[in-house]
Amino acid sequence: MATALFVIDIQNDLATDPTTRIPHADRITAAGRRILSAARGVTKPSTGTPELIIFVQHEEKPEDGPLVPGSAPWGLVFEPQLGAACERLVAKQTRDTFESNPALDFELKKLGVSSIIAFGIQSECCVESTCNGALAAGLEVTLLSGAHSTYSDSSSGKSAVQIEREVEERLRKKGAQVMPWEDAVAAWENAEK
Incomplete structure (x- = not known):
């Protein structure tokens, strides 16, 4: 059975704009570069190696937020390679990619x-919701620890890293696996040897 790698909402507003990006944006983009390089380098698929890469791009109406299709904030940091049959772009308008795309x-x-x-x-938000959507669809889910993040929450006093850990724990309780992204990359690279 095949595995799909979901690259969720790594968009300019959240990842590159110095005034709006999340605190750990550099960590996420650096991890993303390594993850995508390893995933794209897999030529001998084995258990757990991605055979399909789904780039998820959130869209909003101008009155709802900055991720308006065609705008600079909406742009992706990582995009599907032109002509790569195993890479796809999926738009969404809700937090859950599966809810926005019922046939996915x-x-x-x-x-x-x-x-x-x-x-x-x-x-x-979108990472946890998409993982929940995948679980509800009967798919196995692995969340790459260290390669997802968010804003700190001033109202609760929780740091972005605390929120990351809470999300991981909630998903574990629902049956998802949580794995350091470095371990996944190492496994994919070792599968090529």
């Missing part, structure tokens, strides 16, 4: 995908 689980299963590996921005 069917399309993935038709391609033999039984599990997803996820990372991106924001941990407690």
